[in-house]
Amino acid sequence: MKQPTKQTWSSQITYILTVAGATIGFGATWRFPYLVGENGGGAYVFVFCIAMLMIGIPMILVENVIGRRLRKNSIDAFSGSANGKAIPKIWQLVGWLGVLGAFGIMAFYMVLGGEVLAYIIGILNHSLSLTSPITAATTNAYYTFMFEDNATMLIICTMIFILINWLILAKGVIAGIERSVKYLMPLLFICLVIMICRNITLPGAMEGIRFYLEPDFSKITPKLFIQVLGQVFFALSLGFGVIITLSSFLDKKEKLVRTATITGIINTIIAVMAGFMIFPSLLSSGIPVDSGSSLVFKSLPIAFSNMWAGNYFAIVFFSLLLIAALTTTLPIYEVIITILEEKFNIARQKAIYITISVIFVCGNLPSILSLNVWKHIKICNRNIFDLFNDISGDILFVLTALGCAIFVGWVLQDDAKKELQNDTTAKSWIIDLWFYYVKYVVPFVIVAIFISNFVF
Numbered sequence: 001m002k003q004p005t006k007q008t009w010s011s012q013i014t015y016i017l018t019v020a021g022a023t024i025g026f027g028a029t030w031r032f033p034y035l036v037g038e039n040g041g042g043a044y045v046f047v048f049c050i051a052m053l054m055i056g057i058p059m060i061l062v063e064n065v066i067g068r069r070l071r072k073n074s075i076d077a078f079s080g081s082a083n084g085k086a087i088p089k090i091w092q093l094v095g096w097l098g099v100l101g102a103f104g105i106m107a108f109y110m111v112l113g114g115e116v117l118a119y120i121i122g123i124l125n126h127s128l129s130l131t132s133p134i135t136a137a138t139t140n141a142y143y144t145f146m147f148e149d150n151a152t153m154l155i156i157c158t159m160i161f162i163l164i165n166w167l168i169l170a171k172g173v174i175a176g177i178e179r180s181v182k183y184l185m186p187l188l189f190i191c192l193v194i195m196i197c198r199n200i201t202l203p204g205a206m207e208g209i210r211f212y213l214e215p216d217f218s219k220i221t222p223k224l225f226i227q228v229l230g231q232v233f234f235a236l237s238l239g240f241g242v243i244i245t246l247s248s249f250l251d252k253k254e255k256l257v258r259t260a261t262i263t264g265i266i267n268t269i270i271a272v273m274a275g276f277m278i279f280p281s282l283l284s285s286g287i288p289v290d291s292g293s294s295l296v297f298k299s300l301p302i303a304f305s306n307m308w309a310g311n312y313f314a315i316v317f318f319s320l321l322l323i324a325a326l327t328t329t330l331p332i333y334e335v336i337i338t339i340l341e342e343k344f345n346i347a348r349q350k351a352i353y354i355t356i357s358v359i360f361v362c363g364n365l366p367s368i369l370s371l372n373v374w375k376h377i378k379i380c381n382r383n384i385f386d387l388f389n390d391i392s393g394d395i396l397f398v399l400t401a402l403g404c405a406i407f408v409g410w411v412l413q414d415d416a417k418k419e420l421q422n423d424t425t426a427k428s429w430i431i432d433l434w435f436y437y438v439k440y441v442v443p444f445v446i447v448a449i450f451i452s453n454f455v456f
Contacts, residue, residue, distance in 0.1 A: 151369055
């Protein structure tokens with residue numbers, strides 16, 4: 001079967017918007033705030049910003065190079081030849097490891113999308129009323145009723161969220177994903193600005209801002225570094241084939257250094273802005289900031305109930321989360337769909353059906369059931385939902401990113417630098433600096449932090 005000509009993004013801005021959408025998601029709006037709350041506020045933010053600059057942006061460029069070099073899927077991107085020598089097929093294992101990470105994140109990510117949709121429906125039909133102050137007992141009871149007492153509501157909402165993804169994916173990368181992101185990203189930003197403006201004007205908001213920005217350096221530990229590193233990869237969609245896949249649709253004339261830098265900066269700004277949306281409202285209402293992964297669903301509704309027009313602001317907030325989730329899930333689905341299309345010559349519509357069905361049956365359903373009927377099942381003291389999150393975020397993403405850095409620095413070598421030479425704004429010394437940094441420094445840092453997670 002002859003492969004169709006590879007499509008390209010209509011413009012650099014649409015590619016940047018798509019990558020920004022893929023890299024924002026729950027990583028910036030759900031995972032980042034609760035990790036900040038658990039790890040001392042400003043200390044985590046400080047280390048995150050440093051890691052984004054020192055590891056994040058260089059690694060975006062690594063995956064840009066791998067993806068655009070052959071303009072193939074995230075497995076075959078590790079094939080071909082480099083410097084006149086054939087690349088051993090064993091390197092494709094890095095791509096397969098990324099696919100495993102993509103499955104892991106989608107296993108619980110789609111369920112989070114279902115939970116957000118359930119909250120929007122609950123607020124709209126007043127089963128969760130935020131028109132007057134509520135307590136933690138109310139939000140805990142609501143969460144338990146909706147997701148822990150039975151699985152039906154969450155399964156239905158997750159399936160609705162999956163259907164939304166399916167309808168967009170069916171139109172293709174350019175007509176589907178690119179076109180939807182053009183509208184979704186500005187809408188996400190508008191919702192974010194509305195929420196920030198509301199929350200920083202609340203009584204006592206400065207206490208939340210102070211917690212968020214003032215670093216407590218005693219909180220900086222080896223475990224914090226691995227969590228930050230995992231969050232950088234999670235937030236930038238590194239280590240599970242997304243950037244590689246999206247870069248395979250890039251024109252050879254695109255300036256990779258500039259796009260990688262813009263992507264990293266946008267993601268950092270959005271993640272930091274998300275903190276201003278959340279912590280002032282929590283501390284204004286006297287709610288603990290270290291609520292963990294339940295912060296969004298059990299703690300923030302209490303803060304909204306203490307606001308004027310809290311119902312409406314809650315709908316805006318959860319709509320923001322849903323948009324952020326959608327702009328992320330579409331490209332992650334596309335990683336696997338593109339592999340099925342290009343590597344196994346499966347028609348796109350069939351590839352979409354296979355991808356969505358397998359992830360739903362093997363990932364989404366177990367994650368949903370682990371919150372209720374399977375909640376007694378623990379693996380390493382974690383339920384299935386948390387296990388998918390931890391293994392993907394703290395192990396698979398990190399190992400795949402390490403493999404990508406080694407592949408560029410030690411296998412592609414000069415071919416990696418040549419891939420950037422068309423960028424007329426990048427001087428040769430910048431490319432050389434990036435290359436040697438990725439070859440020697442980045443792998444050492446990743447390995448050192450990863451090992452420290454198990455030692456300390």
